[in-house]
Amino acid sequence: MTQEKFDTIYQRAAHRKGGAAELEKIVRAPLSQAELSQITDDRWLAAFTEKVFQCGISWNVVRKKWPQFEEVFFEFDIEKMLMLPNEMWEQKAQDPRIIRHLTKVMTIPANAMMIHNAKREADSFSQMVADWPSERITELWDYLKKHGKRLGGNTGAYTLRQMGKDTFILSSDVEAHLRSTDVVDSGRNTKRAQLAASKAFNEWQQQSGRSLSEISQIVAYSCGDNRVSL
Numbered sequence: 655m656t657q658e659k660f661d662t663i664y665q666r667a668a669h670r671k672g673g674a675a676e677l678e679k680i681v682r683a684p685l686s687q688a689e690l691s692q693i694t695d696d697r698w699l700a701a702f703t704e705k706v707f708q709c710g711i712s713w714n715v716v717r718k719k720w721p722q723f724e725e726v727f728f729e730f731d732i733e734k735m736l737m738l739p740n741e742m743w744e745q746k747a748q749d750p751r752i753i754r755h756l757t758k759v760m761t762i763p764a765n766a767m768m769i770h771n772a773k774r775e776a777d778s779f780s781q782m783v784a785d786w787p788s789e790r791i792t793e794l795w796d797y798l799k800k801h802g803k804r805l806g807g808n809t810g811a812y813t814l815r816q817m818g819k820d821t822f823i824l825s826s827d828v829e830a831h832l833r834s835t836d837v838v839d840s841g842r843n844t845k846r847a848q849l850a851a852s853k854a855f856n857e858w859q860q861q862s863g864r865s866l867s868e869i870s871q872i873v874a875y876s877c878g879d880n881r882v883s884l
Contacts, residue, residue, distance in 0.1 A: 656836075667873075783817075791821045791866060795848070806843065831877050
């Protein structure tokens with residue numbers, strides 16, 4: 655099969671969601687570069703940590719406990735995170751107020767260091783993310799995987815989307831669509847799959863003038879378990 659035109663995908667998604675107006679209500683646009691650059695380091699660390707803990711655990715369970723996470727980890731203040739000794743991290747990993755998981759807790763200082771070190775390449779981590787070209791978004795995924803901890807797979811990409819960075823996500827629905835049209839024919843996390851997906855999304859962006867984030871959501875809504883009563 656050949657890659658579908660975006661208009662075809664959009665019309666199918668609109669039909670499944672009850673019309674174009676209803677579809678547009680649930681499609682979330684990314685932040686502007688200016689808005690993204692204003693996000694503080696502590697919010698990035700909190701977001702990465704939340705996504706790491708949500709892997710393999712009910713997202714709602716993590717959300718319900720999140721106020722306690724913020725309390726235990728000093729609202730994810732980067733400088734405080736970098737100053738804590740290893741034995742303190744072990745103690746915090748046993749705190750009953752959070753989900754006790756030492757391996758995941760130890761991602762916090764590692765990812766705090768990644769955020770801190772980004773200042774070598776830009777004014778701030780947020781500025782680096784904001785300036786990263788959308789046509790090379792999978793390279794930002796690779797950066798998070800290489801320099802951070804447990805941010806590979808979809809974890810890093812989901813965090814970027816949540817924070818407002820323009821990115822597509824290889825969710826199960828998006829991946830299913832790309833496979834059904836023979837765009838992707840290798841493992842989801844392989845370089846080959848990422849390059850093929852990136853090429854497809856860049857073409858859809860040229861056809862539609864929409865952000866990668868919006869296109870990704872619309873592709874997902876066009877297939878999978880996304881039907882509504884019509």
